[in-house]
Amino acid sequence: MTLPILNLMPGDAPFRADPQNSYTLPARFYHDHAIWEAEKSAIFFKTWYYAGHVSQVAESGQFLTVKIHDQNVFVARSRTGELNAFYNVCPHRGHELVSGTGRKNIITCPYHAWAFDFDGTLKAARNTENVQGFRKEEFSLKPVKVEVFCGLVLVNLDAQAAPFADQMxxxxxxxxxxxxxxxxxxxxxxxxxxxxxxxxVLVDNFLECYHCAPAHKDFVDLVDMDSYRTITCGLYSSQCAGNPKTLNSRAYSFQPGEVDFGYAGWFVWPNFTIWAYPGEANLSVLQMNPTAPERCVEFQDWFVKDGVVTDQLRDAITYQIDVLQPEDIGLCESVQKGLKSSGYNQGRFVVDEGLTELSEHAVHHFQNLVAEALGAKLDPDYAP
Incomplete structure (x- = not known):
């Protein structure tokens, strides 16, 4: 049953399909605990979730772990080369099997030493030979869908989910x-x-550069904002710029790489973004992981040639850590405070006909995906 707070309420302006005529999602979507709980099953337990990089699980026995709200998953390379994912829980008494990243010869539960192979089969369970009717095959690990896409490892708790590449x-x-x-x-x-x-709030912030000129002075010195465009595409959106303005911007200095461009970024539903900075070949993922209605943890993973960060790439990473991220985090934390104000409920999307770098159409695209996933009805003339 749809929560009443997901629908149009007194004082709400309509959230419309047309971004040029739409108000934003009401503020309660960003702090209400019931909505945060509804997102778990409606969004996060049904979508592809970034878990790590294939280079972290390249060899037999290597594993990595990922937490999707309260659901723990681990991904491991099997002895025969397959990449498998399982719920990170022992089927005996529910203890977590592994943590972090690493490599093992076999997965052994720290609680009672039940041992599992990397294909999920139970290999050893002490004293169960004396348990009447005990069958090892009943206690294999429960699998989770896993795929690799451009080196990114993705998992999905929905066993019926369509392949990630097909969706994108x-x-x-x-x-x-x-x-x-x-x-x-x-x-x-x-x-x-x-x-x-x-x-x-963090996804909204990523999806528009309306704030870039006043808030990111170094970024707009690096990127040619006249060529910066954002294009929405189903379950993702892209934001790319042409040639960099200079090789010696206030952000960092670099030499032209394998493809000359100023910046390329992608949002992938529901909660991660992919970045490529100019210069030497690089890619990174910035993921927004909810931990509470008004808190989250951002992970930014960096991928470079041979896993070795050169001086040039170190400058780019340092700029991200020391300058761009603190700027964005400060903005987002201030917005979160404002969303609790009695003086605010909704704003309007700033969308121009040319969909320039100042347009917020991609924010509307994301908020519409949220509304559709939750079954929200926020406009009497539009029911997603």
């Missing part, structure tokens, strides 16, 4: 245009950020 249309083609050597990249590092804001 031209995304792979776009990424390979900007980073032709994407298959040669390896995991280099993860940076983490605790943010006091709803995860959707």
């Amino acid at each position: 249309g031209e995304l792979e083609k776009e990424i390979r245009h900007f980073v032709p050597s994407v298959d040669d990249l390896q995991f280099a590092q993860r940076d983490s950020y605790e943010v006091e804001a709803n995860w959707k």
Whole structure:
């Protein structure tokens, strides 16, 4: 049953299908606990979730873990080379099996030492030979769908989910245009950020550059904003710019890479973004992981050639860590405070006919995906 707060309420202006005539989602979508709970099953347990990079699980026995709200999953390379994913829980008494990343000869539960192979089969369970009717095959690990896309490892808790690549249309083609050597990249590092804001505030912020000129002086010195365009495409959107304005911007200095461009970024439903900076081949993922209605953790994983960060790429990463991320986090945390104000409920999308760098049409695109997933009815003339 749809929660009443997901529908049009007194004081709400309509959220319309046309971004040029629409108000934003009401503020409660960014702090109400019931909506945050509804998102778990309606969004996160049905969509592809970024887990890590294939270079982290390249060899037999290597594993990585990922948490999707309260659901823990691990991904491991089997002895015969397959990549498998399972719920990270022992079927005996529910203990977590592994944590972090690493490599093992066998998956052994720390609680009672039940042992599992990397195909999920139970190999050993002490004293169960004395349990009447015990059958090992009843206690294999429960599998989770897993795929690799441009080196990214993705998992999905929905066993009926369509393949990620099928859902994403031209995304792979776009990424390979900007980073032709994407298959040669390896995991280099993860940076983490605790943010006091709803995860959707951070996605909204990524999806528009209306704020770039006043808030990101170094970024607009790096990127040719006249060529910066955002295009929405089903379950993703792209935001790319042409040639960089200069090789020696206030952000960082670099030499032209395998493809000359100023910046390329993609939002992937529901909660991660892919970045490519100019210069040497690189890719990164910035993921917004909800931890509470008004809190989230951002992970930014960096992938570079051979997993070695050169001086040039270190400058780009340092700019991201020291300048761009603090700027964006400060903006988002201030927005989160404002969303609780009695003086605010909704704004209007700023959308121009040319869909320029100042247009917020991609924010509407994302908010519409949220409304559709939740079954929200926010306009009497439009029922997603």
